[in-house]
Amino acid sequence: MSLRRKLIAFLVVVLMVTGSIGLYSFLAAKKELPPEKEAPEVVNYVKVREVAFQNVETEVEAYGRVGSSQPIDLLAEVGGRLIMGDVPLKEGQNFKKGQLLVRVNDVETRLNLQARKSSFLNLIASILPDLKVDYASSFPAWQTYFANIKTDSPLPELPEITDVKEKTFLATKNILSEFYSIRGLEENLRKYHMIAPYNGSISVVNIEPGTYVNPGSNIGRILRTDAFEIKVPIEAKDIQFVELGKRVKVIKGEDESNSLTGRVIRMTDYIDPTTQTFHVYVSVENNQKQALYDGLYLKVVIPGKMVDNAIEVPRGVVRNKGEVFVYNNGQLGSRSVSVIKNNQNTYLITGLKEGDSLVTEAPLNAFEKMKVEIIK
DSSP states (O other), X not given: OHHHHHHHHHHHHHHHHHHHHHHHHHHHHHSOOOOOOOOOOOOEEEEEEEOOOEEEEEEEEEEEEEEESSOEEEEOSSOEEEEEXXXXXXXXXXXXXXXXXXXXXXXXXXXXHHHHHHHHHHHHHHHHHHHHHHOTTTHHHHHHHHHHOOTTXXXXXXXXXXOHHHHHHHXXXXXXXXXXXXXXXXXXXXXXXXXXXXXXXXXXXXXXXXXXXXXXXXXXXXXXXXXXXXXEEEETTTGGGOOXXXXXXXXXXXXXXXXXEEEEEEEOSSOOTTTOEEEEEEEEEOOSTTOOOTTOEEEEEEEEEEEEEEEEEEGGGOBTTTEEEEEETTEEEEEEOEEEEEOSSEEEEEOOOTTOEEEEEOOTTOOTTOBEEEOO
16 A cells, blocks of 8 residues: 555656646747847958059169279289389288389399390481481481480380381381380380279288299289179069169168169179079279278169059069959959069059059958958
């Protein structure tokens, strides 16, 4: 009897729980659910720029090394003892144009030349009586010429010879051959003296004064200091914009207002196999306010050729190496463009239409046909 009561009590509990659940479900179904809230629409904003073509003047920026425009190796052309000139033969020594840098002992050569001139004087003196008789019209000129010959000075030019017979007479007397032989010796004497061809400084000294030199000995090296060249490597993609004769800006230091003016004087028509660049040479004169030195690296800005019907845009505008977004009726559209020139911060492009709305700032996840609004 006790078991039967327990079973009945259990069934009553189950029926009560089941009834409660059913009643709750019935009442819940009768209750109206609140309306679902619509998710707010995400608005993407872009900045645009109306395309207006113009003729754009390009610039090519690069860095180059300053070098002397005329470095010269001092090579001995004759043999003898080396003697100091007007300035000490020391590295770093400055000199002026026309100063004697160094010379080779020329005493013996100079005395031999003076002896030849004395013999030439004798030849002229021996023909003066014949000239006075047979070529009276030429005699005064030859007499003056004889008086002007100095053994320690360069030989003056011969009097003008217009008569064929007179020329034949002078040739048979060895006047002409001796004259040109002496001229040759005078030219050889100049090889004993090394005269500065420009203002500059001595950069290398290989042989000290007092040493005996042979023909071909490398005495040293000099550099011009009043005119320099800058060797500028230019990438192959930019060489098309560089023109000979263009005036360029040479910037020394960080301050771009602290600049010099140079000029493109030549460029190679081949690529350096090591750097894969062309070499452009810029001439620039030195001055005391902004002194240049051999070996400096300077920034060079070269105005390039004009590009017609182009537009310059920030580099971030161009994506996928040749595509840009344009705004079209509330959506993004994609256009292919040609990149004419890469600058440090911008691209020079063509391929758009006049009046297109070029997107200059877009969302990071932008895609074609994305709905967007223009932000002013």
